[in-house]
Amino acid sequence: MASELTAVAAGGGHHWILDLADCRCERDMLCDAASMQTLCVQACADSGMRVVGQCFHQFQPEGVTGTVLLAESHLAIHTWPELNYVALDVYVCDYSSSNVGKGQRLVRCLRDMLKARAVREHQVPRSSVREPSAS
């Protein structure tokens, strides 16, 4: 049991999946990869995350897809400006300590920035531990 608890702490984590519809933020934020990259990296830093990589792609004529790699795992974002829609993921692992609080701050920060009027949110716990067999 002790080893199982250790594994949960080492390999566990938390994943937020958000579909943000009817976003009323500045249009540049949804259209322009450089603008979105700057905002996402800043939001990660402001939430106490350690950024270890970043990659954003500009779609033509508009739209962004990008990820920020974190010591705590990742943020991924995809925008459809023509629909005012953003697909957002934040995943934090709990390698040496719980990062759930940082993840919650990051999700809140991005939600506030995007000004979505409708949000569908899923939360998925992550774990390295094998499911117990059905008996």
Added chain:
Amino acid sequence: MASELTAVAAGGGHHWILDLADCRCERDMLCDAASMQTLCVQACADSGMRVVGQCFHQFQPEGVTGTVLLAESHLAIHTWPELNYVALDVYVCDYSSSNVGKGQRLVRCLRDMLKARAVREHQVPRSSVREPSAS
């Protein structure tokens, strides 16, 4: 109704979240960022995806975090070699046509490569459409 259906087609998608425990693949695959990057990018191409960006980070002394940006959305992967554990995400949007088949091929390809003995899988439908209000 017609406009809602159009929005579903344009802003919909599918997200696979896999926790792969007890992975029995080559150890280099879990430890080395360059090895993992090559395998992931190849798997995306083999599955019919269009790669538009990639970013992988090498943790010390071992372990990888990385993402491949796709025209169809993204793949994200994180490894804990000391636990033989991998956290994997594949998200495909359905912008101009359904990409679910490509996503299924990519997930299967990576599962086969990682040789996990225990897999916990969540599938989350994504959508740009506002939820109908509760009545």
